[in-house]
């Protein structure tokens with residue numbers, strides 16, 4: 404397209420690196436350890452439920468807020484896991500993946516000129532949507548090698564124009580799971596400064612070892628100011644279904660719905676009862692997924708080490724990050740662009756997720772939501788290749 408025709412609100416927002424790197428993998432035939440999508444689908448009973456819904460007439464518009472069965476199942480899920488009591492008619496809205504949830508939350512809650520405090524590295528759609536809202540991001544860097552939240556930096560990032568904090572835990576791409584103490588630091592600032600927190604918890608069930616995911620909404624005083632986002636894509640390995648949800652007090656959920664009605668209007672009808680089935684009838688599936696991911700994490704981290712790449716062992720998500728500065732490349736992007744030819748592997752350069760390029764320039768992310776054989780072959784190729792510039 405003639406780039407001069409592009410609206411200013413999109414000018415300067417680069418194309419999503421995930422699509423770029425998946426296209427690179429497709430073009431070169433490299434093993435795709437880049438974009439985070441599993442290569443095995445979620446539970447067969449959930450697919451059967453979607454097929455049944457398709458064949459039994461669930462093919463016209465669903466209610467904008469989502470079908471009652473799914474909203475009720477989401478409310479039960481929040482109760483069962485976190486002890487949160489939700490009104491499924493006012494405190495739950497179904498979205499077209501968490502990505503639409505992020506978009507609708509920001510469009511519904513943020514005015515032009517507002518500031519949004521966001522963890523860095525940030526997921527790329529946060530940056531794009533904050534820009535499209537005409538708002539300003541204030542990043543708080545999770546610094547290598549431990550990628551912990553610096554409470555003082557968080558506090559310093561909040562100013563008079565701050566409207567919201569956009570949180571993500573378990574955190575993509577670092578694999579950090581915020582501890583209760585870190586979350587309390589977020590809660591303290593949010594309460595003191597009367598801020599809304601939008602918290603992306605799509606990896607809520609994908610945590611390892613003894614780490615525990617604590618929803619921010621469960622902290623004292625936080626329910627009324629927290630909008631929580633999640634999805635079936637990550638918990639049930641149906642990333643292509645694009646079924647997500649936002650939960651929280653009616654005022655925040657209402658703001659999401661107010662924007663969502665003009666974005667997608669409603670989300671896919673036949674997939675909603677199927678996701679309700681998943682939440683109600685396959686409650687242990689995400690835990691089993693996390694157990695198998697933990698083994699695959701260990702396989703990847705050990706294999707990366709054999710290739711001379713030291714990863715911080717992720718506490719959650721399905722990503723591991725390495726610092727490649729010792730290999731002599733100008734940045735992670737040039738490394739990742741050369742990697743298919745060098746090693747037949749694709750990874751994600753995290754620098755696209757940083758304002759602070761000194762912190763992010765050489766960070767590279769590897770996905771382990773792939774079958775063990777594929778991970779093993781990927782790291783074997785890395786170990787056999789010359790990865791230096």
Ligand code: GLN
Pocket residue numbers: 419421422437438439440575
């Ligand atoms: N969440 C996935 C990842 O981080 C990608 C989703 C996307 O490409 N929008 O890799």
